[in-house]
Amino acid sequence: MKIVAFAGSSSSTSINKQLVVYALTHFKEDQINVLDLRDYALPMFSIDEEKLGKPAQAFNFIQQIQEADAIICSVSEHNRNFTAVFKNLLDWCSRIDMNFLQQKPMFLMSTSPGGYGGGNAMKQAQSVFPTFKADIVDTFSLPRFYENFDQEKNVVIDSIYSKELTEKLDEFKARIHSLFNG
């Protein structure tokens, strides 16, 4: 199985990327491709900018999804929405192919330092990703990241959230393996 994974953030210290990397430890036997949104910091979309040509990185992002069997992503929250860099990438990709998430099974997450765990950005993703033909199989949100995640050991330390995430990832893994192994 090939899994493409990314966080909706271009921060070099992204907590959502840390959560993604932790989730990926549950997929040791799979082929993992972790994308970094710092490689996808595109010009701000406008009709005028588009006339100059669509950026190669947006085509590349869609290609990485095409080559994967499943997607794991965690959306970061800025002002109750996606980060600007992620929204911009989505806008460019939607102008290349409205179906760019290509019905790939997706495990969708979010985290933030606050008590809602980036839940607004996740709701936004649940609303808009199906427009791009996402197949969201399950979701997980981790509130109060800095209390519930050990950044040195790179693990969720709260036992309730850890159990919930592990169970959901196990189910996701079983689902995608059964989808692709018949």
Ligand SMILES: Cc1cc2nc3c(=O)[nH]c(=O)nc-3n(C[C@H](O)[C@H](O)[C@H](O)COP(=O)(O)O)c2cc1C
């Ligand atoms: C401009 C800005 C707006 C933010 N707005 C929210 C917010 O609405 N809700 C929230 O939970 N956290 C908010 N935060 C805190 C972010 O969740 C936090 O910076 C987090 O680390 C972002 O995720 P990342 O590390 O994956 O980039 C905001 C941070 C910034 C810089």
